[in-house]
Amino acid sequence: MDRERVKPQKKLYPTPALEKGLDILELFAREPGGLTKSDVARRLGRTVSEIFRMLLCLEERGYISQSEGDDRFRLTLRLFRMALEYPPAKRLASEAIPVMQEVAHEIRQSCHLGVLEGGQVVILSQVDSPVSPHFYVKAGSIVDPTHSATGHAILAYLPEESRAHALALWQNKAGQRLPKDLEKHLAKIRAQGYEERVSYEIRGITDLSFPIFDEYGAAVAGLTVPCLARIGQPMNMASVREVLRNASMRLTEKIGGVPPAK
Template identity: 35%
Template sequence: MSDTESRYRAPALDKGLDILELLAGVESGLTQAEIGKRLGRSPNEFYRMLDRLVRREYVTRIDGDRFALTLKLFGLAQLHAPPRRLASYATPLMRELANDTCQANQLVVFDRGRAVVIAQQEAPGYWGISVRIGSHLSLLETGSGHVLLAFNSTEQRQMMLAESSADDGPEMITPEFERRLERIKDQGFESMPSAQTAGVFNLSAPILGSDGLAIAALTIPYIALVNHSDAPDMSKCIDLLTHTAQKLSDMAGDPAQRSEKD
């Protein structure tokens, strides 16, 4: 360690960051004793630090005595550049999707207990359903929310719901809803009537990161265009939607393609 590094050490901060970095690589959480063992220190050294991390909601207790990361760090990251970069990658493809489907579409991410619209593309014609950027959507009552839940691990799903509103809490996940999420994951998209607007179907597909988990959902609020004979039907729109979502997933998981875009 250099003289400068030694002079400006912050042991308490280092200890907290050590805990966060350790828990980031463990899905099932660790006990206080296991944390101490892995970091080569006495477990008692971490009691106060773990208490503060839990109170500040960076860490949560699971199964009584185990500690695991919440999604708070992920939520903080979402406030910075990643959503803007994702939206910039997606905008040309979203515009192409709108033209090909004759439907509006929107890009949605999870942010601190909410499904949040970070980009939207209007339909090219006179008619279409658009959702304002910044709108907060239910995780349980929208296609976007279903996709964000379905394409995440069980542990992350539980944390997402724990951070959500009372109406979307973990107790709302029934065995039937769990089976629905598995079906969505198997078929690769969600298709459901809108819970908010009659005559609208939410068609939603995941944008996956390199770890195979959803970083966003791409959604078409589909409406039948009776006076537009050339408009694709719902089945064709699903094909176009999943194809576009796959392109964005490839970009999200391929550093070379991201650097080219930058």
Template identity: 25%
Template sequence: MTTTKKYKAPAAEKMLDILELMAKENKYFSVTELSQRLSISSNSVFRIMKELEDKKFIQKNPLDSSYQLTGKLYYLGSSIGNRIALKNIAEASMLLLRDYTRETTLLTKLGSLGRTLVVDQLESLEPIKFLSTVGLEYPSHTSAMGKCLLAFSPPSVLEQYLEHNELTPVTSSSIAHPSRLKEQLEQIRETGYATDMEESCEGLRCLGAPIFNAVGEIEGAIGISGPIFRMSKDHMNRYNKKLLEQARHISELLGYDASRKA
């Protein structure tokens, strides 16, 4: 015990305690709450949070100066991402889709506050391609996969997303009003897939389909992204059939039974 204590690093221990607590609860934390719950002085918590914010491990809510984790911890852990069940199960389908379309194929899950978290990616086989970053969180309302995640999540997820994320248009095609987003999410629930028609980036088109788990809940979304000159509407229609087929296959591997859906 004496040897162990000799090499303890109190500041590092406090930082890890803060990160573990924030990882357990998907919400914003104030400095005061962290101080009280972890019995760490407010001054120490403030200094630690400032360092974590500078390193992009946390983000601040400008309305009340509270904090929540970003996706950076996931990015650091992506080297052991093969332990993630969804990634393992979806691997063969992602490879099939990438080889069939020759476009970048992405696997995503719901991130913090309704944002979209990139879990895995297979690069396009073409020289000109769209690339994302594993561990990146991005706005859900501008992407096909993000809209799938919002469409099939409980209503509270959309409410949380609209509360904490402004529908800032990225391009002239971006959704900029909550009513328009809700209309499109309803359409996605009816068709079972989503599109991104240059809503997240000029010249980029994407398709997204939901993945469900054994209890019928949204587990993630899989998608295809490519430049508009290769993603014509005819190509997208053809790719979408294969995408939906593979999304269903992954869902079934996770134990989802569509016949039990009410």
């Protein structure tokens, strides 16, 4: 899927102070090792005096912190906890864990649950495979929706207006054009009911994802297994597919959802 760079959309109602704070949070989200005041200022093209008060406020509110004797700030888990406390996400994550644990033990692969938020896929929860070695996507990860099985599974089953809005948000964040064959690919997913493809990122992984539906038949999440091909242990994708299909339907029922009409 070819993608081209586009200019970010012009903002109708600029809010400089808020945008500065959000820029800082988003920067820290990409830097698990932490950043000093000077690092933040340099990365954002600002002076230290411009970002000092912002960092102080974020630290006082518990969004970032410093270890004793370390001049680097790091994100705390406050944002992640807030996301999990959001009622729909909290209910979905709590209902999903037991189902995901059964899936992981039955197919001996890890699995994860992702939702679409602000033009990005956020991994809400994850369960490890009971065997080693295994591959997993950690909870709290941010994933490109146009470059992941989870994102595709969700996008394929969104109402047209919601999908257009999500993709517009993605374009504005990524500064890229949509993949040329995206609509064709999403139509294929709708026809077969799931996404299955070789991983965009890791060799030897086949990503399989089924949508989780709300009461209107729209996707609210994607339940995904990154299937790791182990030497001497041929993988029966048909069996994995059936287990994940059943799990996605069970989870849909648990949250009061229904599959869309054919």
